[in-house]
Amino acid sequence: MTNLPYERIVVLTGAGLSAESGLSTFRDKDGIWSKVRIEDVATPEAFARDPQGVLDFYNGRRNGAGEVEPNAAHAALARLEAEHKGDVLTVTQNIDPLHEAAGTRNLVHMHGEIRKVLCNHCGTRTPYEDDLTVDLVCTQCGNQGGLRPDVVWFGEMPYQMDRIYAALGACDLFISIGTSGNVYPAAGFVAEARGAGARTVELNLEPSEGITMFDEAIHGKATQVVPAYVE
Numbered sequence: 001m002t003n004l005p006y007e008r009i010v011v012l013t014g015a016g017l018s019a020e021s022g023l024s025t026f027r028d029k030d031g032i033w034s035k036v037r038i039e040d041v042a043t044p045e046a047f048a049r050d051p052q053g054v055l056d057f058y059n060g061r062r063n064g065a066g067e068v069e070p071n072a073a074h075a076a077l078a079r080l081e082a083e084h085k086g087d088v089l090t091v092t093q094n095i096d097p098l099h100e101a102a103g104t105r106n107l108v109h110m111h112g113e114i115r116k117v118l119c120n121h122c123g124t125r126t127p128y129e130d131d132l133t134v135d136l137v138c139t140q141c142g143n144q145g146g147l148r149p150d151v152v153w154f155g156e157m158p159y160q161m162d163r164i165y166a167a168l169g170a171c172d173l174f175i176s177i178g179t180s181g182n183v184y185p186a187a188g189f190v191a192e193a194r195g196a197g198a199r200t201v202e203l204n205l206e207p208s209e210g211i212t213m214f215d216e217a218i219h220g221k222a223t224q225v226v227p228a229y230v231e
């Protein structure tokens with residue numbers, strides 16, 4: 001039974017939460033950005049310049065995400081949502097489906113989902129069941145070459161920002177898990193929560209860029225520190 005004496009909790013998660021499930025993080029020494037450049041695979045400009053190269057990168061991410069299971073940290077957060085008497089909103093930067101697989105429901109994928117395809121022409125979203133290629137035609141608008149993973153690229157507006165800012169403005173506990181605090185606007189959420197008078201807690205393998213903004217920090221592996229903190 002969770003014993004956190006708070007009413008409205010916002011949990012922000014990043015790649016570190018899914019690391020022990022076998023998914024690479026971005027900035028660690030063997031992270032994704034050590035193998036490919038953001039400018040080549042995760043911007044609208046890259047998709048315009050080399051669409052099949054970008055689709056191949058995300059086809060690989062999709063296949064990888066389909067082969068892994070949620071870990072004890074995902075499970076502890078799902079229990080927190082289920083058992084906590086107040087509100088718990090989970091905001092994830094991750095595009096993998098592990099929060100849902102663990103049972104979390106009150107969830108915002110602010111950077112999108114690798115299980116969905118988005119048509120750049122008409123905005124239709126469809127399940128991402130087979131590898132994407134540039135010659136595919138949208139079943140809704142009939143246009144070719146606009147089908148892309150439903151993920152937020154650098155320079156694009158993250159999803160459900162109004163809902164996120166409303167929750168940050170009303171929360172009394174903000175927990176940041178497995179994120180390095182390098183990417184905005186997510187990296188600015190701790191400041192928003194502090195501004196609302198919330199207690200701010202970092203659970204991460206090492207101090208993040210925003211470490212000075214946290215009232216408390218517990219450093220270690222997510223599968224150890226998250227269950228211990230929420231239970």
Ligand SMILES: CC(C)NC(=O)[C@H](Cc1c[nH]c2ccccc12)NC(=O)[C@H](CCCC/N=C(/NCCC(=O)O)S[C@H]1O[C@H](COP(=O)(O)OP(=O)(O)OC[C@H]2O[C@@H](n3cnc4c(N)ncnc43)[C@H](O)[C@@H]2O)[C@@H](O)[C@H]1O)NC(=O)OCc1ccccc1
Pocket residue numbers: 013014015016017019020025026027028031042093094095111151152153154155156157158161177178179180181182183184185186203204205206207208220221222223
């Ligand atoms: C690089 C950075 C400087 N650039 C940005 O932030 C840019 C530009 C920018 C905007 N505002 C700024 C202000 C200042 C400077 C720059 C900017 N931001 C944008 O373009 C954003 C869009 C950014 C989204 C890009 N898409 C992603 N992902 C989807 C695709 C994909 O996944 O391929 S970002 C991607 O990288 C980020 C990676 O961060 P982390 O998850 O933290 O991962 P990382 O590897 O860095 O760290 C892992 C951590 O885990 C820890 N760890 C490791 N193992 C474990 C373990 N086992 N247990 C616990 N912890 C562990 C490690 O120690 C480490 O600390 C995630 O957000 C992830 O989603 N859009 C936007 O700003 O639109 C306009 C706007 C402005 C205002 C308000 C609204 C809109």
